[in-house]
Amino acid sequence: MPSHEPSSVEDDATLVGRALDGDQTAFACLLGRYSDRILLMATRILGDRADAEDVAQEVSVIAWRRLAELTQPAAVRTWLFRVTHRQCLHVLRVRRAHDRIDAVPDVATNNPASDPPRMAESVAAFHALSTALAQLPPPQQRTWLLAEVHGLPHMEIARLSGGTEQAARARLARARVRLAAEMRAWR
Template sequence: MEDDATLVGRALSGDHQAFSMLLGRYSERIFLMALRILGDRADAEDVAQEVSVTAWRRLSELSDPAAVRTWLFRVAHRQCLGVLRTRRDHVLTDAVPDLAASHPASDPQRMAEAIAAVQALRQALADLPPPQRKTWLLAEIHGLPHLEIARLDGGTEQAARARLARAKVRLAVAMRAWR
């Protein structure tokens, strides 16, 4: 299995199959990230498609071929922000999964508690400063490591760790009643 940097090099040489293999590695995760952020399957599919087009057009601008994964997620994140800007009624915290919807309604009280907890988490996230909210969502919902979050933000890994720690402390205080 070829590494990302090798596939980028082949794609830059015009190898469509290498480019397809490269996108194949990340397209599902990009789609899922877009779906969580946007909350709409059609918009997420559009973003994933736009990431493919942008990647093909701008792959030569990638300074570190080994960092293609982070670059693709950054492109996807920017595309999502563009969609959100056009949909002013949508809040980034809708990226939090609706955990209650995935549980069977066998116990109405537990279902009500789960719904209330998710709503409380969404509100607590909405109350976070935007950089902390973004860092928490990227780390906890999308599973990105500190270094990739730092690359997305253009900051340092330490700054990403600090923002995540501050976000966790604020969320712990806000969610204290739900422990």
């Protein structure tokens, strides 16, 4: 059966079906529809363009290998964003593991040499926050990081986590309450 060029009007489900049949052009078209948004999302979460580009590349590899696992071909967009989110979280976990000591807040701009007690206090506060974050349940921790560190709105957090906007709001509220209690001494 001859392969035909995918048109911009073909829906995602059709392109997924053709890609599952081995049509690399259909897969490229499908990925092309979302590659800019995947890169933007990864850049927003990671804060680093090079890491975001690596994640986007990894997402395309995962998508090609695991496309057959997609149970609802029309939901490929959401699936790609979830894969992107998971890959970003993996990068953040690796960073945290490697940079725990180096992740001390950059207080050089606040002239730490002239104020060692303030530097020590900043380092201690950072470690207290890291410890408090580590004690949060993973869904609350991810929600807090996406909202507070990366500035994502509740709707986008809900889409990434596969829940509702209300659930994202509730997780964020619970995380804030727990962190406020843990960080009370640092106010």
